[in-house]
Amino acid sequence: MxxxxxxxxxxxxxxxxxxxxxxxxxxxxxxxxxxxxxxxxxxxxxxxxxxxxxxxxxxxxxxxxxxxxxxxxxxxxxxxxxxxxxxxxxxxxxxxxxxxxxxxxxxxxxxxxxxxxxxxxxxxxxxxxxxxxxxxxxxxxxxxxxxxxxxxxxxxxxxxxxxxxxxxSEMIAASFCILALMLLIIAARRAGPARPLVVGLAALLCMLGLTNKVHAILLIAAIPVLLLPFGCETSASVAFWRTSRAWAAVLAAAVLAIIAAVAAWPLLATGLAPANASAAGLKPLLLGRFGVYQVALLGVIAACMVLYARLWRVSAAETIAALLMTVAGASLGLLSLDLSYDLNDVVVVLNPLEKMITYVDAPEAAGSISGAIGLLLSGVLGVIRRYTFILQSSARPTVFLTWLIIPGIAVAIRRGERQTALQATLLMLAAIGIDTLGVRRGLKVEYFVFTDPLIIIAGMILLDRLIDLRLSRFAYPIGATLLVLHVAISQAEPVKMALKRQGPETICEWNGYYLPRLALPWCAPSGPSRT
Incomplete structure (x- = not known):
């Protein structure tokens, strides 16, 4: 055979x-x-x-x-x-x-x-x-x-x-945003009459992700820019969106967006109220006011959607419908906070960066421009060390893909596949940028779920365009080696955790705060607890 x-x-x-x-x-x-x-x-x-x-x-x-x-x-x-x-x-x-x-x-x-x-x-x-x-x-x-x-x-x-x-909380938060990105890439490449609905679904997923972990705001901010080079000749609006009937669909989208936004407005007003945010221990990030960068992010999203429409011949009617469905989807996602309402959830979700800054290992440094630049540079250096794996190893097999993706981008450029190279480059830059911020929290294994999918998608896109590489005599041994390493290294941290000999005493450092009504048998009573 x-x-x-x-x-x-x-x-x-x-x-x-x-x-x-x-x-x-x-x-x-x-x-x-x-x-x-x-x-x-x-x-x-x-x-x-x-x-x-x-x-x-x-x-x-x-x-x-x-x-x-x-x-x-x-x-x-x-x-x-x-x-x-x-x-x-x-x-x-x-x-x-x-x-x-x-x-x-x-x-x-x-x-x-x-x-x-x-x-x-x-x-x-x-x-x-x-x-x-x-x-x-x-x-x-x-x-x-x-x-x-x-x-x-x-x-x-x-x-x-x-x-x-x-x-x-990371799995749901990151994965919902990654699924939204994949939906949008598919929609960006293949126009259809229901494309604004896909955009609305993606906005819903992103907002649901944000309600689970504030770090999702980094992926959400990256998505509009990442999508810009994913247009092609099949991205132009289909015939439906260039007829008078399209404006009836726009009207329906407007009604839905208004209803959803009005329903979500009390949550927005409550979460961005300075008194509520200050009571939660948060400090405004920009210009001494809460809500500044949130409005700026909405503007960036809208601007990127309009720019995409201009680049890839999307009609005005479809663009407006997509913008309205973005509002509707995000509002519906925010309304999920009413399933079990608590003021603290609302404040944290609507002020994600203010909350994230409290996690930084040197928050006083992050508060000044020079300090922030220093933290950023040290974060970039930390990411580079981790991506080499040799300078700093980790239970992250996806870094081995970067050893192929970066040369793959160079090959794509040499072959004239500049759009594919740009797509992969932006995805890699987004992964590096988000990981850079994650370094300030030690870039733990659990955080990899935010950026590993970006690296994987970049590899998919490159291989799909450089498909002839599969016939190279080195393709199979390299691919088989990567698969074996990928599966083996992915088990390192779970096995290490299962074999760990450390006792439960470290839980006593925080159980009184996080488990106020649950006494633990190996901890001395501290504060209010259930006996």
Whole structure:
């Protein structure tokens, strides 16, 4: 039997559906082997914080965690616990159902069942996002084999492999914005009568992402610029948007946008009110006023949409409809905060950069121009060191893709594929920029989920245009080596966490603040707690 010379055939032997199924299966096996059965207090940050809030809210209490603010994560775990309880599968679904710390055996059993249930919720969330990523990746490129490689790279990126076994806010926040970007790239390349609806859906996803983690604002700000070079000859408006009927659709979009914006206005006014923001410990970032950069960002989004329309022959009617659907989608996403209203959530979500600046390891330096420049330069240096992997290793296999993407951009330029090179370059610059800011928080494994997909999408786009490289005699060994390294390194952090010998005592440093009504058996009583 003669082996195929096509590297893509050899790297994707299970086909499309079989490949996706294998990726999910390996992830589940990894989850069970190094995740599900790990002692319940091992990943307490943020497992305990999310689970505590879900338990307290199921008991009729209020949300107590608002740091960034994990809104959808907490609500989803709360609903998951309630659903499992109704099915008779979980007794420890409320705070009052957790035995007192004095009964260590009963406490451990109850918390173990709650944490196990929470980890299953994390696995289901990551699996759903992976399937959505696969569906969009399949439409993003012309060859399903490239999409399959991208799905594998995404599934076994360091961030996703960590998030499918722990409860954190980044997975939903980052993935919703990445899915929005992929939707918009597809829509930017292929015009259709429903394209403004896709834009509205993307805006909804971005806002939902922001409600879960304020760091999503960085991706949201990058998306309008990233989309500009993705137009092509099929981007021009279809016939419908150049007829008189198009203005009826614009009118309908205007009505929807007005209704949604009016409904969301009280949330906007409340979140941007100086008294409320100041009471939450936030300081205005620009010009001594809250809301300045938020308005500027809206202007950038609108300007990029108009510029895209001019570059790629999108009609005025479709452009206006898309702008209106952006307003409608973002407003509907913001209205999700009314599902379980709390003033703190609203303030944090609507002042994301003010909240992020409180996380910086040197906030006093970030407050001056010279200090901010110094932090930025040190952040860039930190990213470069990490991307080399040699100067600073990490559980981030996606950095190996950059070793191919950067030369790939140079090859694309030499071949005259300048638009493709520009697309990949902007995606890489966005990843580097967001990672630069993440360095100030140590650029932990959990943060990789914000930028690894940008790197993967850049690789997809390049390979789709440089498809003949698959026939190179070096293509298969390089691709096979990368796949093996990718899967192996992605398991490093989960295995390290599972084998960790450190005890739970470090939780005592913050449990009194984040778990005010839950006493832990290994911590001395401090402040108000439930006994």
């Amino acid at each position: 003669i082996k195929s010379k096509d590297a893509l055939d050899r790297l994707t032997p299970f086909g499309w559906r079989g490949g996706v199924a294998i990726v999910l299966l390996i992830s589940i096996v990894s989850f069970v082997a190094a995740g599900y059965f790990t002692v319940y207090w091992r990943n307490a940050d943020m497992d305990f914080m999310v689970i505590y809030n879900a338990l307290a809210m199921n008991d009729g209490g209020a949300q107590a965690f608002f740091d960034h603010p994990a809104y959808l994560t907490i609500l989803s775990v709360k609903a998951w616990f309630a659903g499992l309880h109704r099915l008779g599968l979980l007794d420890a679904w409320t705070l009052s159902a957790i035995p007192p710390a004095s009964d260590r055996t009963a406490f451990d059993a109850a918390m173990t069942s709650a944490v196990h249930a929470g980890r299953v919720a994390a696995l289901l969330t990551a699996s759903g996002i992976l399937i959505a990523f696969a569906a969009l990746a399949r439409r993003l490129v012309s060859d399903w084999r490239i999409a399959m490689l991208a799905v594998t790279a995404f599934a076994f990126s360091g961030g996703v492999q960590m998030h499918l076994r722990i409860l954190r």
